[in-house]
Amino acid sequence: MAVLNPLSGDGEAPQQYKQPSRKGKKAWRKNVDVSDIQKGLDALNEEIIRGGVIAEKASADLFTIDTVGDASVTKKRTTKALRSDEIIAQRSAVSAVPLRKRPAKTSDGLLPVKRQRKDWVSHAELARLRKVADGEHDSPITVKDASYDIWATPAPDAAPVVKAAVPEEHNFIPAEVKPKPPKTLRHKPISLAASGKSVPAVAKPTGSYSYNPLFDDYAARLQAESDKAVEEEQKRLAHEEADRLKAEATARSAAEADAAEARAEMSEWDEDSAWEGFETEADDDEEGNGKVSARKIAKRKTTVQRNRTKRRKADEGRLKHMAAMKKRDEQVKRIREIAAEVAEREAHRAALVQAKSAAGSDESEEDVGASEVQLRRKKLGRAKLPEGDLELVLPDELEDSLRRLRPEGNLLKDRYRSLLVRGRLEHRRRLPFKKMANVRWTEKWSFKDFRI
Amino acid sequence: MGRLRKKGQAGAAKNYITRTQAVKKLQISLPDFRKLCIWKGIYPREPRNRKKANKSATSTTTFYYTKDIQYLLHEPLIQKFREQKALEKKISRALGRGDVGNAKRLESNATRPETTGKPTYTLDHVIRERYPTFNDALRDLDDCLSMLFLFANLPSTSTVPASMIARCERLCLEFQHYLIVSKSLTKSFLSIKGIYYQANIQGEDVLWLVPYKFNQRIVGDIDFRIMGTFVEFYMTLLGFVNFRLYTSVGLKYPPKFDQAKDEQSAELNAFTLEGQNLVSNGEDGQEQLTNGEAEHQVDPETQAAVDKVVQKLKGAEDEPSAAAAENGAEAEADGEAPSHAIDKFEPAAPGGDVLTQLDYSGSDAANLFANCTFFLSRETPRHPLEFLLRSFGCKRIGWDAVLGEGAFTTDERDPSITHQVVDRPVVQTTAEGEGEGEGEGEGESKGAQDNQTSQKLGPNQRIPGRIYVQPQWVWDSVNDGELKRPDLYAPGAQLPPHLSPFVQPVQGQYDPTVPLEEQETEGEALAESDEEMEDANGGAEAADMDVAGSDAEEDEEDEDEEDDSFGGFDEDEKKEGEQGEEVGSDDDDEAAQRQIELEAELTGRPMKEKPNKAKSKKEEARKALAKKAAEEAEEHERAKGMLSKKKRKLYEQMIYSNNKKSAEAEKLREKRRRIEKQAAKTKGKV
Secondary structure: OOOOOOOOOOOOOOOOOOOOOOOOOOHHHOOOOOHHHHHHHHHHHHHHHHHHHHHHHHHHHOOOOOOOOOOHHHHOOOOOOOOHHHHHOOOOOOOOOOOOOOOOOOOOOOOOOOOOOOOOOHHHHHHHHHHHOOOOOOOEEEEOOOOOOOOOOOOOOOOOOOOOOOOOOOOOOOOOOOOOHHHHOOOOOOOEEEOOOOOOOOOOHHHHHHOOOOHHEEEEEEEEHHHHHHHHHHHHHHHHHHHHHHHHHHHHHHHHHHHHHHHHHHHHHHHHHHHOOOOOOHHHHHHHEEEEOOOOOOOOOHHHHHHHHHHHHHHHHHHHHHHHHHHHHHHOOOOHHHHHHHHHHHHHHHHHHHHHHHOOOOOOOOOOOOOOOOOOOOOOOOOOOOOOOOOOOOOHHHOOOOOOOOOOOHHHHHHHHHHOOOOOOOOOOOOOOOOOOOOOOOHHHHHOOOOO | OOOOOOOOOOOOHHHEEEEHHHHHHHHOHHHHHHHHHHHOOOOEEOOOOOHHHOOOOOOOOOOHHHHHHHOOOOOOOHHHHHHHHHHHHHHHHHHHHOOOHHHHHHHHOOOOHHHOOOOOOOOHHHHHHHOOOHHHHHHHHHHHHHHHHHHHHHOOOOOOOOOHHHHHHHHHHHHHHHHHHHHOOEEEEOOOEEEEEEEOOOEEEEEEEEEOOOOOOOOOOOOHHHHHHHHHHHHHHHHHHHHHHHOOOOOOOEEOOHHHHHHHHOOHEEOOOOOOHHHHHOOOOOOOOOOOOOOOOOHHHHHHHHHHHHHHHHHHOOOOHHHOOOOOOHHHHHHHHHHHOOOOOOOOOOOOOOOOOOOOOHHHHHOOOOOOEEEEEOOHHHHHHHHHHHHHHOOOOOOHHHHOOOOOOOOOOOOOOEEEOOOOOOOOOOOHHHHHHHHHHHHHHHHHHOOOOOOOOOOOOOOOOEEEOOOHHHHHHHHHOOOOOOOHHOOOOOOOOOOOOOOOOOOOEEEEEEEHHHHOOOOHHHHHHHHHHHHHHHHHHOOOHHHHOOHHHHHHHHHHHHHHOOOOOOHHHHHHHHHHHHHHHHHHHHHHHHHHHHHHHHOOOOOOOHHHHHHHHHHHHHHHHHHHEEEEEEEEHHHHHHHOOHHHHHHHHHHHHHHHHHHHHHHHHHHHHHHHHHHHHHHHHO
């Protein structure tokens, strides 16, 4: 007797009673009738509950030899027991599973307490382990205090000074070949400045960055910055205006196209109906036929036409070739002059380069820092470079006391941007969180299974 | 017909590798690859033809040199990354099986290198590879210092752990200690972004930016993992640089660090510097940053003399080891003594570019504040001030108790204090009278009430015998290499503008720090003297005799003023002296002329050529100038004719912009001249 029954169904395995044989593949797949086994098991269970399996009990437990006879039998009146008593009397002989929590096993103090589970892992630890498994690990390196002079020893790629004790011909162990760093490793990173010059890590600040600046410096910078801001705003407005105009034009042309289409349909319909001899309003059913006839089908070229084009093309090619040859002949005639010309141009270019380098011999480095430098148009990587902060104290916030100075700009951002501008890194768009799998929540259908 | 070649087998297609390909080749994850690239100095590259390099794929990717990536394969660190990756796989497999205990075991085994015998990895070899010589490292120190000083001032978060911040701070303080000992700090500048410092370390100029305290906002669009990678690298680098620098001045690295003091925010004072050699430890090797706590103050000059004698003695005894045991810094300073003079760069031709002079941190500049005792009020930024004062020779700095541990004195009334740095507004108190007489008693009662700030003096109360200045005084003094006039920087005074010491003066441009006479052009000078002449003449006609010397007076006053504000430049003074002589001779001339004029007036005869002498002289000068200018113009014109068209255009553009600049400068000079004149006049009247 199963105590707990499922709410729906009879709680038994599906079965088929009328299965004639199990020969054949299919027959095995059918559900097997196990009802007799089930019944047997249930009976066994029942017996256990009632105090043990009868078949396993000793005879002495089951039977007594009654030699005297019971005297009370005659006296006893048979009264019908209460139903409640009956139910209570059905108690199982198997004792219930104890639900009480027991204290951990104690010892006498000499032996260590034996813990039940040693490999117990806390939830926090588990969460950490999951993170580690996801690739979030600590830095693989350790930063230690410097305890020796790293530059005192000879360079790592220098050849060993001490020669091996074994002469070359007897030494069959080949010398260890260390990989040489490639020349490309020494190439400078790509500067993102428009001029292509390398940008200094920390730019020398001009007087206008002073907390208590000279008026002229400050005014000049303020003017420059406000000009820049105005220009930007104008650009934005112009862009907006252009967008608006474009949208308008699109809308207009779309409307026009619609109107034209409608007109075409109308006229065709009108024509048709005129041809047919009666006039009605355009009907929806006829719309499909009107459109197809409007398109013009390109005609096939004739052989004559093809030949004509071919001839024309050949003619053009010949003329071009002749012109080129003529030009070449002319050049051959005055080859000396051309050589002189080229040489002069080369010399001129060289002179210009020289002059430029002389003008700014120490200008391999840009003087302005990463925050002010004019950036080139081409990006490094996919994302756009973040804008630098405007590092300017407005005139009404300008204080001449260090105490009241409110620092401008963000140095963290400044450093990061400097790294990007100097080409040490490529900029990446920041992903605030990982892309998650799209989860859809549904309710279990068993919510319908209830019985009142 | 040339040899047929398969596409993508040579050239850009072979030389460049995309990031994805690189990651696949190295068999590490993308974050690990980025880390490795930062440490090893492998930067993204740009092929000339992206299409060729990308094998006609159009996606925008980052490229690297294939050879660089090939070289990365030999990096020992990559082994660590791969191990980590294998471990991750193992752990995730165990977790997937629900075998949490096994996962934990794997993880704990991997993170106990001392028990498992697996090696720990450091960045030492990478440092050596990237900076083959010490000077290479110094050249890249700008970025390193800026970054570490910034991280030392960040609040700790999950991405920036507190241990990293503490290490950054320690390294920075150690570096500052070196600067103080070696006196190699040259300039500093208070900007709106932070404080710039420049030091000259072994001939290399290092410039870095330190943020103001408690100012760092953490914004979203910064990749802290990347920044952290840089910081790890730079921490290792600065550690080695510090070691080298400390040993070069004979100090032991790392210096002793007192955790308890550091927790009391002693900052620089939490460190104890020790001499390198154990032998000399007992005598003078222990160089502690005493902050004036020693029992008796030793006069630095006497000390130097004694040191010299000691060294001589040691030299006589032929004990090189003992000589080496001497305190390194002082020994070095002594050794350099004879070679103090450094050649001065002078422009080869008159009117040439102004050449930057070598900054030499000689004893005079480095000991700028040697004889001063400072007290910092509680509203001043203690850390930068302390660092700056110490690196320019100040030995005794006291500050208010709220500013932290390690002060020479926290008592504002200490009689030994000579300078006090104050940044408080002058309070307008109604009871001004009692401030003087009863100020002290009142102050004490106040101090009792408000002992947290330990302010013991009343508002506006000053202690006689000491100089009160605003913080800018320290910076300006340091940048100019002399103690500036304190009255300009008095509390409540309108401060002079704080100029950037990093801006180099350009020939012909207006420079506010230089007197007018030195920077004006000849034409301007002539025009000015003309005006003065007219003024004088007008004056002579209008008023009487006493206007005679007005010119001279004016000049002298001008000079005085300039002396006051810009005194201390040696060259300036010299030049002014010369000019003074000239002015004197002019005076003589003018007096004589005046005499003649007077005589002529008395006699009623018209004056002859004499009175016009000065004027004619000027005329001549002007003529000569005009002639010279015309000649020069002609010369230029002729030279221009020789140039090609392109060059000529370039040249003309240059001339145009130069003229624009000089016109601007002229305007500024004109303005200054006017202001000076006005000032002189008002002065004269008073």
